[in-house]
Amino acid sequence: MTSEAPAAPSVVIIGNFDGVHRGHVELAHTAARSEPNTRLVAVTFWPHPMSVIRPDRAPLLLTSLPRRKELLHSVGVDEVVVVDFTPEVANWSPEKFVDEIIRPLNPVRIVVGQNFRFGFRAAGTVQTLNELSHGQWTVQALPLLTDGTVPSSSTLIRHAVAEGDFGRVRELTDHVFRYSGVVVKGAQRGREMGFPTANVDVEPGMAVPEDGVYAGWVTRQDSADAERWPAAISVGSNPTFAGESRRIEAYVLDRDDLELYGVPIAIDFYLRLRGQVKYEGMPALVRQMRLDVEQARHLLAGLEEH
Known part of the structure; x- marks a missing residue:
């Protein structure tokens, strides 16, 4: 024995x-x-x-x-x-x-x-x-x-995440705040507006930034050498179009060729751009999205990866 x-x-x-x-x-x-x-x-x-x-x-x-x-x-x-x-x-x-x-x-x-x-x-x-x-x-x-x-x-980090204060998150942790999930099919309005987004459901029990628009990155998580792309990220229920559940939507800058449905991705939040606003129709929303994308591009350009 x-x-x-x-x-x-x-x-x-x-x-x-x-x-x-x-x-x-x-x-x-x-x-x-x-x-x-x-x-x-x-x-x-x-x-x-x-x-x-x-x-x-x-x-x-x-x-x-x-x-x-x-x-x-x-x-x-x-x-x-x-x-x-x-x-x-x-x-x-x-x-x-x-x-x-x-x-x-x-x-x-x-x-x-x-x-x-x-x-x-x-x-x-x-x-x-x-x-x-x-x-x-x-x-x-x-x-x-x-x-x-x-x-x-x-607890301090949770407060900072809830407020979208990602500079404070990095001070407390020395890394970016990351939310991971599998890309689900949305209403595809982003694609119609020229900004196709990768949508991830908000899971109960997980910390998520307050509703708004952010600059950050998206990374595929289904391969060891996955690419990391700069992105404009929206958190919320898209109030311009009523009746939608809360989601995280990430538009990879200048990419409309990505097929990510069913793919696990990581969304890294770097900086809050603005709060969520209800716009009077799609044209006004598209104008604002163009501004958001340009701001995200400017902020992320030249930043070292975290």
Whole structure:
């Protein structure tokens, strides 16, 4: 009878990591520096714990799970362990959480924020995590990273996204805000007006900028060498034409030859151009769209890719 070999030693960071802001990056970098020859493992949760514990208070998510993994890997994480957060897991004691999730990773060090809590009713603290180590690991708690006034947090990023303040998003995260989805067929009015758009539905539970027009980029996500194109992006229900559901529509500048129906794309938001306005008919809307496109082209020209 054989038993499984123990996992290779690891240094572990734990958190929701929604948006992967600068505080999360500091956790990863500190962990990597502290144990430079050890694999770096990030433990995260899906869905967001609040959506299970208090659904009425669950925050809008800044990143899909694949995007969260991508961002964590980009800052040096070797492996992302996703805890399927169910009502059963929500009722785990701190001891059970450690035994089921943490101990099998064979950590030599665990790095968390100083406000880290875990287990049923958040009973576990940094001190609890240290006590449960039984000498197997060291616990390092980092103070919350601030910009000089307030700590970095996913909540701050959500506010910035909601307001279309993408300069602030980049300050807090060091990357652009990205919304991903599969292109769906719309009313095709954009094509009629000379601005064919790639339309993506707004998913419940995901953070989306307020209604308006933005400059940014579109990237195909169905191939490794996917192109990235500058775009003018609209968020909203298109009030000039009543009765439409809320969507994100991206016009790739100067391209009317793209066939993207059914294709997964990423839409990166760089700057807000204006709010959404109801126009008196299509001619007025077309005139404004031409202005939006020229403004987006001017703003994005020469920018280094983010």
